[in-house]
Amino acid sequence: MIRLEGVTKAYRTTVGDHVVLDRIDADFPEAVSIGVLGRNGAGKSTLLRILGGAEQPDAGKVTRSGRVSWPIGFAGGFNSSLTGEENCRFVARIYDADLDEVIESTRAFADIGAYFRMPVRTYSSGMRARLAFGLSMAIDFDTYLVDEVTAVGDT
Structure with a gap:
């Protein structure tokens, strides 16, 4: 509430x-x-x-x-020098979430293959968006905030 x-x-x-x-x-x-x-x-x-x-x-x-999310899909908080996996690990620790579950859930959703273990600065905008959305959904919040998310991924 x-x-x-x-x-x-x-x-x-x-x-x-x-x-x-x-x-x-x-x-x-x-x-x-x-x-x-x-x-x-x-x-x-x-x-x-x-x-x-x-x-x-x-x-x-x-x-x-309860726990309130950041705006779903927001990719501006990633450290571009860290890999996708390292960013997931960092966020999971902040929210005291299960590291393995967050990493695996995000990896499966993002579907970016080997890029998951590469620096985020090497990602396309679509890859960043999928990583951000997947990570947002991997953390258990009581309230999810969504701002102008219309599509996730490249077309």
């Missing part, structure tokens, strides 16, 4: 503050899927960062129970 109480978030721009979230009250219960729709720049990604704890509101309170 995640609860927002009076959450406000604004960003400074050259023409003044741009309020993205204005005194938002919301409950996101467990065991349900919720979609947030809006035009570009409406604050959807900001809301997810606040829900996940990556960003703090300017005002208001966020209460989280």
